[in-house]
Amino acid sequence: MPTFCNTLAPAVSRRDMLKLSANSFGLLALADMLHARETKSASALAPRPTHFAPKAKRVIFLFMHGGPSQVDTFDPKPLLKKHNGKPYPGQKPRVQFAATGNLLQSPWEFRPGGDSGIQVSDLFPEVRKRADDLCVVRAIHADNSAHGGALLQLHTGSDTFVRPSVGSWVTYGLGSENQNLPGFITLCPTLGHGGLQNWSSAFLPAAYQGTPIGHSGIPAKQATVKDIVPAASPELQRMQLDLLKEINATHLTKSGPDAALEARIGSFELAFRMQAEAPTVTDLSKETVKTLESYGIGDGKPTDNFGRQCLTARRLAEAGVRFIQCTHSYKWDQHENLKKDHTKNALEVDKPIAALLADLKQRDLLKDTLVWWGGEFGRTPAAQGGDGRDHNPHAFSMWLAGGGINGGMVHGATDDFGYYAVDKKVHMHDLHATILHLLGLDHEKLTYRHAGRDFRLTDVKGTVVKELFE
Incomplete structure (x- = not known):
């Protein structure tokens, strides 16, 4: 079996090297999981220090x-x-x-x-x-x-x-x-x-x-902003979003973390909130x-x-x-x-x-x-x-x-x-x-x-x- 070797250290097989480095791979994965959990602990757009x-x-x-x-x-x-x-x-x-x-x-x-x-x-x-x-x-x-x-x-x-x-x-x-x-x-x-x-x-x-x-x-x-004026009442939209959120949450419990789906859920919520404020902010007739x-x-x-x-x-x-x-x-x-x-x-x-x-x-x-x-x-x-x-x-x-x-x-x-x-x-x-x-x-x-x-x-x-x- 080929070996990794040099003049300063004894030969180490690839299998042994993987065993020695296994903990490092695990720590890398843990760090990534902790980072993901940290970023999801609050709203993505919440003010930060x-x-x-x-x-x-x-x-x-x-x-x-x-x-x-x-x-x-x-x-x-x-x-x-x-x-x-x-x-x-x-x-x-x-x-x-x-x-x-x-x-x-x-x-x-x-x-x-x-x-x-x-x-x-x-x-x-x-x-x-x-x-x-x-x-x-x-x-x-x-x-x-x-x-x-x-x-x-x-x-x-x-x-x-x-x-x-x-x-x-x-x-x-x-x-x-x-x-x-x-x-x-x-x-x-x-x-x-x-x-x-x-x-x-x-x-x-x-x-x-x-x-x-x-x-x-x-x-x-x-x-x-397309569709910034809602076609349905805020109450009906809220009910629709809550149902959609519940369905997606059920999917996430089965599939595990899905950054794309979670971002889509967040975008729906932001779009709903925008309907109340964006039309006023972008209305230049107020000037x-x-x-x-x-x-x-x-x-x-x-x-x-x-x-x-x-x-x-x-x-x-x-x-x-x-x-x-x-x-x-x-x-x-x-x-x-x-x-x-x-x-x-x-x-x-x-x-x-x-x-x-x-x-x-x-x-x-x-x-x-x-x-x-x-x-x-x-x-x-x-x-x-x-x-x-x-x-x-x-x-x-x-x-x-x-x-x-x-x-x-x-x-x-x-x-x-x-x-x-x-x-x-x-x-x-x-x-x-x-x-x-x-x-x-x-x-x-x-x-x-x-x-x-x-x-x-x-x-x-x-x-x-x-x-x-x-």
């Missing part, structure tokens, strides 16, 4: 699907104008999404905003007025130059494997402040470039999956005319679609939803027609975003609501297709506001032309670690055992960027 004192209680993520150009929005590069039309003097990335030509200056001027004087382009005149609330992180970088992989890394930390979304990790770690609503809601999410994987709970319990309201293929005005106008909501207005998402996000934040995502999809991928299409895109979101920041602040919500803006990557300073820019994961800008963030500051820098992050670089893992930290969660301790090992949002990497909030 943080690892340390949090600065933020919730997150609103404003996702600009397609990849806004950093050198045309929040990262001014005067040398682009000076060297417009000339070859890029440095080394372009070894792997490029597509071929690019010479340098292309920004069609927009940059001007200082607020007392801090942060330079913001004319694409965002309304957001520029809120510059003192912003922490612009100019040296973000990631690993994937294709939309699908880049969206997955942005949302889940991995550009390769199916992993839980950041919103799922947040609700897994903190639970929800409102047991009558999902802890994680995504408004009008994109159905492409990873689709539901971008708001999936993957191997986390199903209770932490994002709940979509609408999708990118329909106007936000039509985005509703004043002045508020609707400030968000740019109105038939025929270019700001109506994203304005509705932003205002709904504020109402969900007020109602205790832990993680809310608004998606402007799929519009920022300007391989050509940069001036025309970036102008149109910014016009649709600039006013709603500024209104959201002002509204949160006026309601004293900004201090503990982290607002996060950005896309899956940036664009190249070198031209493509004449008036266009290619994908660039090596340097792009994002900004954070509220939730304990130091407003009115810029962190990090790219090179003279905006091609690479060079100073105080922030990788996507670092950004995720920082967001979790602001919520009172240690990214190295927020783990979930799956397939024999502990997983986390930041994998085995990530450093908290303390300069953003200390």
Whole structure:
């Protein structure tokens, strides 16, 4: 019989090795059973204690699907104008999404905003007025130059494997402040470039999956929760649910633990509770005319679609939803027609975003609501297709506001032309670690055992960027 041997120990047969390790296998199984029992001992969305004192209680993520150009929005590069039309003097990335030509200056001027004087382009005149609330992180970088992989890394930390979304990790770690609503809601999410994987709970319990309201293929005005208005009376529904619960419980006693069935039971109960609260929370007609106008909501207005998402996000934040995502999809991928299409895109979101920041602040919500803006990557300073820019994961800008963030500051820098992050670089893992930290969660301790090992949002990497909030 073959043996396991080396020069330092006597030979041990496979049978003997299994005998010696039997206790270890049993302990692994026991640990998994105890973990399962612990997670079922309370409601999956019940509020949980943080690892340390949090600065933020919730997150609103404003996702600009397609990849806004950093050198045309929040990262001014005067040398682009000076060297417009000339070859890029440095080394372009070894792997490029597509071929690019010479340098292309920004069609927009940059001007200082607020007392801090942060330079913001004319694409965002309304957001520029809120510059003192912003922490612009100019040296973000990631690993994937294709939309699908880049969206997955942005949302889940991995550009390769199916992993839980950041919103799922947040609700897994903190639970929800409102047991009558999902802890994680995504408004009008994109159905492409990873689709539901971008708001999936993957191997986390199903209770932490994002709940979509609408999708990118329909106007936000039509985005509703299906069957939110009950067809039967609450009393009759309660009787039906109790009967269903009894039948399922009987099945569970015979079949043993079944996470999928238990999650389905929980989803029925949450859906029943949502019918009492969700219609009111998502009803924008309760807002004043002045508020609707400030968000740019109105038939025929270019700001109506994203304005509705932003205002709904504020109402969900007020109602205790832990993680809310608004998606402007799929519009920022300007391989050509940069001036025309970036102008149109910014016009649709600039006013709603500024209104959201002002509204949160006026309601004293900004201090503990982290607002996060950005896309899956940036664009190249070198031209493509004449008036266009290619994908660039090596340097792009994002900004954070509220939730304990130091407003009115810029962190990090790219090179003279905006091609690479060079100073105080922030990788996507670092950004995720920082967001979790602001919520009172240690990214190295927020783990979930799956397939024999502990997983986390930041994998085995990530450093908290303390300069953003200390």
